[in-house]
Amino acid sequence: MADQEFDPNSVRKSIDVNAAQDVAWKVFTGKMGAWWPLAYYKIGKANAIDAIIEPEVGGRWYELGDDGSTCQWGSVLVWEPYSRLVVSWDINADWQYDAGLKTEVELRFIALGNDRTHVELEHRKLDRYGSRRDEMRRIYDTEGDWGKFLEAFARVAEA
Numbered sequence: 001m002a003d004q005e006f007d008p009n010s011v012r013k014s015i016d017v018n019a020a021q022d023v024a025w026k027v028f029t030g031k032m033g034a035w036w037p038l039a040y041y042k043i044g045k046a047n048a049i050d051a052i053i054e055p056e057v058g059g060r061w062y063e064l065g066d067d068g069s070t071c072q073w074g075s076v077l078v079w080e081p082y083s084r085l086v087v088s089w090d091i092n093a094d095w096q097y098d099a100g101l102k103t104e105v106e107l108r109f110i111a112l113g114n115d116r117t118h119v120e121l122e123h124r125k126l127d128r129y130g131s132r133r134d135e136m137r138r139i140y141d142t143e144g145d146w147g148k149f150l151e152a153f154a155r156v157a158e159a
Contacts, residue, residue: 008133010124011140013147017119019157021111024119025082027157028107029053035156036149038063043095044071053087055079061087072097074105083109089123093132103128105146119153121146 017024027035033050042048046065051073053061059076078086086106092098103125110118123146129136140146 007124008137009127010122011126011137011146012120012122013145013150014118014120015147015150015154016112017117017154017157018115019117019154020115021109021117022082024117024157025085025109028109028119028153029055029081029085031156033064035152037152041144042071043073043091043097044069053085055081072099077104078106085109093129093136101128117157119150121150 019027030053032053036051038048038051042063044063044065046067046069048063048071049066050064051062052064053059053076055076057076057079059079060070060072061074061076062070062072064070072090074088074090076085076087078084084107086104088101089103089105090098090101092101103123106120106122106124108120110120112118123140126133126137126140
């Protein structure tokens with residue numbers, strides 16, 4: 001995914017993590033609540049206490065509120081431990097769940113030896129935001145920045 005020409009319909013970020021490939025995968029998919037900034041990046045009315053990816057194709061990706069409520073973010077499209085994950089991101093430009101949106105976030109976990117992993121993220125199909133595509137691309141690239149999320153994930157994976 002690296003070193004490709006600019007694509008107005010996608011955002012690409014990557015990071016090298018000082019953790020084995022399986023560890024990086026498990027922290028990303030199984031301990032999201034430990035690194036996702038739930039106090040700021042949530043859509044539910046309740047305080048979010050976890051973010052969960054159900055470990056199977058068709059599984060839900062959602063936030064869990066302190067009152068037991070759930071707010072879906074998307075679903076699992078590809079589940080290939082420990083190398084590849086694709087989830088739909090079904091949060092519209094008004095920050096509400098929209099089952100029909102279906103933008104995609106793909107992650108690749110590439111082993112760089114025993115204790116290092118290169119993680120590539122691509123958020124694509126941003127054209128599905130229609131007239132708000134450029135606004136949402138800017139947010140994912142520089143403001144709500146997938147890169148900052150990857151840095152937070154890496155800190156937990158390396159701990």
